[in-house]
Amino acid sequence: MTDRREFLQTTASCLVPKSVFATSSPNFHFIDVESGNAWQVADPVQWSLQNINEPVMARAAEGLGKLTLNDGDRVIRLVVRRCSLNLLELRPGRVGVDHWGSHQADLRPFFKMNGLARPEVEVVLKDRKTDAVSRLTGDSFLYGVPLDSDFELELFQRKWERRHSTEPDDWTAAPGTRSGFAWDGVEDGQIPWAAIKSAWRRDAPPTCQNCSSDTLLVNFGLRQVGLFNRSANIVHVCRLCRRSFRDESIIDVRAWMTANLDEAALPCFELVWGKRVKRVAA
Ligand SMILES: [Zn+2]
Structure with a gap:
């Protein structure tokens, strides 16, 4: 039986x-x-x-x-x-x-x-x-979380298409990003396009669980979990079904940044209790 x-x-x-x-x-x-x-x-x-x-x-x-x-x-x-x-x-x-x-x-x-x-x-x-x-x-x-209605996917797509080029606004913040790190000249926590473009040139994006198409990295860094803990927060979105996915497989975001960002695109500071602390290389 x-x-x-x-x-x-x-x-x-x-x-x-x-x-x-x-x-x-x-x-x-x-x-x-x-x-x-x-x-x-x-x-x-x-x-x-x-x-x-x-x-x-x-x-x-x-x-x-x-x-x-x-x-x-x-x-x-x-x-x-x-x-x-x-x-x-x-x-x-x-x-x-x-x-x-x-x-x-x-x-x-x-x-x-x-x-x-x-x-x-x-x-x-x-x-x-x-x-x-x-x-x-x-x-x-569907798998994943629906994108907010005001998420600027088309802007991310346009910047992704120019990821191998340098543009005048590359050191301005990509909208909606929250990283737990800071770059000179960019508002605390937000990620400059230059860093995202750098990651796009190296990151092998996972495929969408719904559509099986390549996803697009839109955020990386640390997110607050509870009062005292922070965890890695690497987020990709699908351009077809407009869902976002958090990559649970990445635990050490500092090592991930070292592996996926050019030296010049690494953040200068880590934000600790809302304050900029000089970042030590991973
Ligand atoms: Zn999809």
């Missing part, structure tokens, strides 16, 4: 369809909250009752044994509650999600794989624990 993990891997690899909106009749998918694995079922009530002996259904098996096809709503409620599964019902332009309280699957991989992370897709989340219903749009399940 397969265990829960093997079962989920097997079902996930063979049952997720290429086009989930292929027909106008609904199609259903269970998603395991812990693993994120998803599999399609024709009829979730029938499937639950017929697969009572599968490991994934073990925690609901006893209850399911007392129910029949006539108890559809109770079957689904029991399965999402006891088996830590979410049930997705897909119709053209609409996704219904049944879940139990905070037991919500990370739907982003499923939405990406099936092209659902779009603003025109309506997503209706139903919490079976409280019967609360909330409505979102499909783009809520």
Whole structure:
């Protein structure tokens, strides 16, 4: 008998369809909250009752044994509650999600794989624990954080295209930057274009988790975490989906700056409690 993990891997690899909106009749998918694995079922009530002996259904098996096809709503409620599964019902332009309280699957991989992370897709989340219903749009399940509406992406793009050239305004601040460092002649914390251009010439940007296109570095430095701690804050944005991503893989931002900035573009000061402190090379 397969265990829960093997079962989920097997079902996930063979049952997720290429086009989930292929027909106008609904199609259903269970998603395991812990693993994120998803599999399609024709009829979730029938499937639950017929697969009572599968490991994934073990925690609901006893209850399911007392129910029949006539108890559809109770079957689904029991399965999402006891088996830590979410049930997705897909119709053209609409996704219904049944879940139990905070037991919500990370739907982003499923939405990406099936092209659902779009603003025109309506997503209706139903919490079976409280019967609360909330409505979102499909783009809520994109990776990353939406850019502020006033973020000057086009300006960053224009400067990026000129990253190998010297321009008169290169020692002015790039708007919206916050670094925890300071450069001579530039307002505390803000990053001059010269430093960002220097990083652009060396930085290998990660690809966007949504679009798989190259992202663009728009901020680096330290950010305050709580009262006493600061952590690395390297931010890239995607020009296509306009989402921003913080690079969690970089821990030592001083070493990152040494590796990614020309000597002349390194900050002169580190800001400590709002004051400029002469920076010692990393
Ligand atoms: Zn993108």
